[in-house]
Amino acid sequence: MKIKSLITPIGNFNSFYVNSLLVKLVYINNLKSTYKSDLSLQKIMSKFFSKGGLRKIPECSPQGTPFQLKLWDALIQIPRGQTESYSSLASKIGFPGAARAVGTACRLNPIPLLIPCHRAVKKDGSIGDFALGKSNKAYLLTMESK
Known part of the structure; x- marks a missing residue:
């Protein structure tokens, strides 16, 4: 390694x-x-971190459960400047009602930023928690929305 x-x-x-x-x-x-x-x-x-952002993430190999890998792939599909709720993501990957499990999988994301777990938010639109801190999540969401 x-x-x-x-x-x-x-x-x-x-x-x-x-x-x-x-x-x-x-x-x-x-x-x-x-x-x-x-x-x-x-x-x-x-x-x-630039205005244009990344067009494609580099090749990487995150290790996780099948549920986590499915979620992380769904997160990569969320366009820069957009967000999606934990509950919507749970439904999208075939696990309706598993919003808390989505939050846990976001927290366990081994490659934050490139697998953009910061784009997952609460159903009411509030930002929710973030493994790197709420202030960093707010910064990233604001940066990406410009």
Whole structure:
């Protein structure tokens, strides 16, 4: 496994690779990473945080249950600048009534930002929780809506 560091406007991450595929991004917030900079992912994330955003996420290999993988794929399909409710996502992936399980799968998302769990919101439109903090979720949603 290779580990590299990544700096973003919302904080620092360590990126983990297996066989050259990104498998995990770990948020370390303002801690300084001791790993070598992830230059290729840094370029990708610069596009993510730019006005145009990413057209396509890089090839990655998140590890999860079949339910989680199905949800994470559905999250990737939500266009930048749009959101979808936890309950709507649950129905979309074939599990109506499983909104809380969707929230849990979002919390366990191993590749935040690239698998955009921040685009999942409560049924009433409020932003809900976020593994990287509510203020970061609000920042990301605002950034993507511009």
